[in-house]
């Protein structure tokens with residue numbers, strides 16, 4: 001199996017080889033194959049842009065007779081999201097104040113923008129979304145987040161870009177003051193890559209069981225030795241009585257521990273519980289199209305280290321903004337708020353609360369209109385890893 005990673009950044013390739021070397025013996029940068037194609041990042045989210053890059057390169061390779069059956073094209077999109085700046089520079093991180101502007105200037109400008117912000121108001125995080133597009137067209141995403149505060153002044157010589165201004169209060173250092181090993185162990189990209197490694201192991205094992213894509217499985221790898229997360233949650237929303245995609249996803253995922261449906265199941269809860277199986281604990285909340293229902297409006301439940309607030313979202317005006325939702329979650333002691341209603345996938349920290357929406361499993365409304373869902377892996381020590389996954393249209 002060959003992974004073609006779409007990047008110009010040499011540091012990324014080193015990190016990718018370190019982490020994905022466990023599942024792939026051949027990892028090359030696109031430039032090493034002479035691929036001279038630069039996809040335009042026109043997406044509205046990190047996931048959109050990561051996928052535009054990977055899918056664009058797959059099409060290029062297909063058109064130029066370069067695509068092998070066992071290829072996986074992978075790309076990442078990352079950036080710094082500053083709460084006080086409404087999530088900017090975000091997907092525009094590389095382009096912020098102009099592509100050629102130095103990071104000394106960009107960093108100084110962000111510090112200036114936050115001159116009146118104090119304490120938690122200075123919260124910011126790096127996000128990294130990794131997209132893997134298989135030669136056969138399947139698409140997988142993982143995402144990692146690296147949280148901190150915007151520093152009062154830039155510090156540190158390591159890393160690159162915005163590292164000198166992301167201050168990590170628990171370490172008393174900025175990201176640019178970490179060694180590369182320290183940064184990889186906690187960074188957004190490190191987390192997303194490790195999540196991708198684990199996801200690929202599962203996909204390969206599943207493929208092997210079904211007798212497909214054998215070449216993708218490294219020799220001597222034992223299926224029984226695969227790492228399964230301690231627990232898995234499948235999060236879906238807005239199925240609107242059309243459960244065929246949900247059935248597909250359940251059979252693709254195999255074993256899960258929890259299923260969370262964030263509203264507008266429209267009376268199919270019993271069927272969904274049946275598809276999921278008796279061993280799966282299902283949570284359903286009431287959507288704006290769930291009439292004459294006794295489903296709860298909101299649910300609060302703990303999984304691993306996290307306390308989650310689950311709601312459809314229409315009572316909290318999620319089509320406008322996520323302030324009411326995040327405040328309600330906070331007031332109930334939750335650090336995660338899960339919602340549906342908008343039919344658009346979303347994962348971002350808002351007012352200190354991780355707000356997520358898996359998108360609609362049946363009637364998507366985001367740019368590419370692909371049905372989507374989210375898988376949350378819970379590690380043994382209770383940490384969450386989020387996977388935003390899309391189905392083909």
Ligand code: ITT
Nearest residue numbers: 007008009076077078079080093094160161162163
């Ligand atoms: P490729 O697109 O060729 O992979 P890039 O460096 O431009 O290389 P991204 O588009 O993923 O990579 O990153 C966008 C910007 O986000 C990047 O230029 C940095 O300014 C910022 N960024 C991302 N990850 C970062 C990190 O770990 N430390 C500091 N800044 C980071």
